[in-house]
Amino acid sequence: MDEETWGLIWIFIPILLTFGPFLFSWIFGNWHQKKKQKQLVEREAAFGKDPLSTLRNPTGEVKQSTLLVSNITMSVSWWQGLIGGIHSIFGGTITTWDKVLAWGRQEAMQRLRENCRNSGFDEIINLRLETAEIAGSKGKTKALEIVAYGTAVKF
């Protein structure tokens, strides 16, 4: 190979090492997240009547009740983290975090619905959603935990 080709290779290798992981993360992250989100939408559509409510009092005579908790830990992909970092320089809406958190909350609520049905309860009252940051070791893995809980009642 001549000098010119080698020169190009020496330029491309650092570029690939720097942006390669992010490119990989962009392609596979998008694919993975889209797939999961599609599954969630299907599960929600198949579920039928929504048993969740933030009402303080149940809408009927209660025979049995219990506390039900569902949780999920969400994190953005490397690519989304990078884009989020760029967004936060200029301020405004950080769309990548925005999407992931909305999705996580939806998923946590869907899990609570399924949890409610599987344990044989009819309705969940006083639904609460909480978000907490879970620090990874040396602050590397930034993850957020979303908890959905409420009182399940059986009529």
Place this chain on the structure above:
Amino acid sequence: MQPDAAAAQPQQIQVLMSNTETIPGRTIAQSLGVVTGSTVRAKHIGKDILAGLKNIVGGELSGYTELLQEARAQALQRMVTDAVKRGANAVVNVRFATSSVAGGAAELFAYGTAVVLQ
């Protein structure tokens, strides 16, 4: 080892829990004060590495989800043990709090009011 002791005695007294001000459909006879339960959990290093890899594509980190689920169940169990010790048969207005402690550990805290139902 509180959780083991609690697990050793099978549920002689069924403690009802709710996050509303009463147990729906029941009347509270007496309040016995606040009961708490907490646990601090750190992540297994292998799980942390796996989570780091999973982080490339984003989305759910199921290792952490399970870990926190177990930890929360333990905090609730400790709270219930506390309530049983006071002679309560229900805990109302249960709340959760999570805080990250230094070194990649998280504290899960559950608290509520122990009551005696009629």
